[in-house]
Every structure is written in C-alpha cells, then in structure tokens.
Amino acid sequence: MLCDECKKRNAVVHMSKIVQGKKEELHLCEVCARNKDVSIEKNFTIPNFLANLLDAGMGSGIVKGYDEVLKCNHCGSTFREFKQNGRLGCDECYQIYKEKLKPLVRRIHGNTKHIGKVPKRCGGIIHLRKQLQELKQKLQKAIDQEAFEEAAVLRDEIHRIEEEIRK
Incomplete structure (x- = not known):
C-alpha cells in the first residue's frame, strides 16, 4: 500500500480514528509520518501500551492505594504490577481485577461486552x-x-x- 501523503513510498504507519461516527484511516510512509510528527515506536508491545494507558489516566475509576492491597490468590501478582508492566499474572487475575479493568476495557473498546459475530x-x-x-x-x-x-x-x-x- 502506498503512502496517502506522498504516493511514492510504501506505507508503514497505519492510523485509524473515529470522527463523528465515521472511521477515517491514514497510511503513511516513515518519512511522511516523521514530517507529521507521528512517533514510530520500534519496540511496541501490548503490555507497554496498556501500562502507558494506565499511567496516562485512562484507567480512571481505579482507586489509588487500592492497587497494593488487592492481590491475586492464585499467582500473587498485584494490580500495581499490572499497571507497571501491562501484564496480568494468570487467568485468575481477570476475575480478581475485573472491576478495576472495566474502565480500561471500556475506554479501549467502547464497551465491556462483546457485541457482534462469534467465530x-x-x-x-x-x-x-x-x-x-x-x-x-x-x-x-x-x-x-x-x-x-x-x-x-x-x-x-x-x-x-x-x-x-x-x-
């Protein structure tokens, strides 16, 4: 796919945003992305992404100080650790931290329940x-x-x- 901006180089940055209920996409090459001040994270990982969202306040609704107290009985991880590294310790953590994860999931997906097709x-x-x-x-x-x-x-x-x- 060619860059939407210069129409010469291959697009390596793909951005989507919703504007007034309509999805807009922008595909840029590395040079045009830099010219538009779009940062390109070379070592992008989902755990780092989640941790950054929590640090940016997207996990609002999470009670401060509560993070250290709540601990998974199965693996021993705390919600504070999840906030730092973006990873839950085990499958039990999803149940333990369910209420704390809801604001984050709602912010990312727009809902906390799947609506749509199922394979x-x-x-x-x-x-x-x-x-x-x-x-x-x-x-x-x-x-x-x-x-x-x-x-x-x-x-x-x-x-x-x-x-x-x-x-």
Missing part, C-alpha cells in the same frame, strides 16, 4: 446465550403486546435453550 468454531455456548437473550427480549415484547400464545411458545423455547446450556 463458528467457538460459537456453541456463546451462540446459545445470545439466542436466549434475544428470545427473552421477544418474550417481553409479546407480553407487552398481550400476544400470550406467542409468549407461551417463546417461553418454551427459552426453557429448552436453558436446559441445553446446563448440559
């Missing part, structure tokens, strides 16, 4: 839960509209899916 290979239970949620919404709508026969069918389908999830 078919991991779809099973996730697909059933999504279907269950949709059926519950339809059930509520049917009840509000006093369509009780439809509501009974939806209720039965909800029970069937709940049983399937429990298996």
Whole structure:
C-alpha cells in the first residue's frame, strides 16, 4: 500500500480514528509520518501500551492505594504490577481485577461486552446465550403486546435453550 501523503513510498504507519461516527484511516510512509510528527515506536508491545494507558489516566475509576492491597490468590501478582508492566499474572487475575479493568476495557473498546459475530468454531455456548437473550427480549415484547400464545411458545423455547446450556 502506498503512502496517502506522498504516493511514492510504501506505507508503514497505519492510523485509524473515529470522527463523528465515521472511521477515517491514514497510511503513511516513515518519512511522511516523521514530517507529521507521528512517533514510530520500534519496540511496541501490548503490555507497554496498556501500562502507558494506565499511567496516562485512562484507567480512571481505579482507586489509588487500592492497587497494593488487592492481590491475586492464585499467582500473587498485584494490580500495581499490572499497571507497571501491562501484564496480568494468570487467568485468575481477570476475575480478581475485573472491576478495576472495566474502565480500561471500556475506554479501549467502547464497551465491556462483546457485541457482534462469534467465530463458528467457538460459537456453541456463546451462540446459545445470545439466542436466549434475544428470545427473552421477544418474550417481553409479546407480553407487552398481550400476544400470550406467542409468549407461551417463546417461553418454551427459552426453557429448552436453558436446559441445553446446563448440559
């Protein structure tokens, strides 16, 4: 892909931003990126990125002093360590630090719940839960509209899916 600016060299910097709900992309070569004062981090890592976000205050909602006290019972890591290196110690940390991670995830992704498609290979239970949620919404709508026969069918389908999830 060629640089959007000079149209001569290959683009090595790819930037995206959302402006008034529309995605804008800019692809620059190294020379044009430097001319536009876009810093190019050679040793970019996700843990460093997360640690920098937390240092920049994007993890607002995190209570100061609380970081040292809260510790993972499984691996012994603290949230303070996560803030320093951008890495959680183990899979248990996600549950332990769940409430502290929510503001950061919301800031990065815009939400704390996945909304969208799920790959078919991991779809099973996730697909059933999504279907269950949709059926519950339809059930509520049917009840509000006093369509009780439809509501009974939806209720039965909800029970069937709940049983399937429990298996």
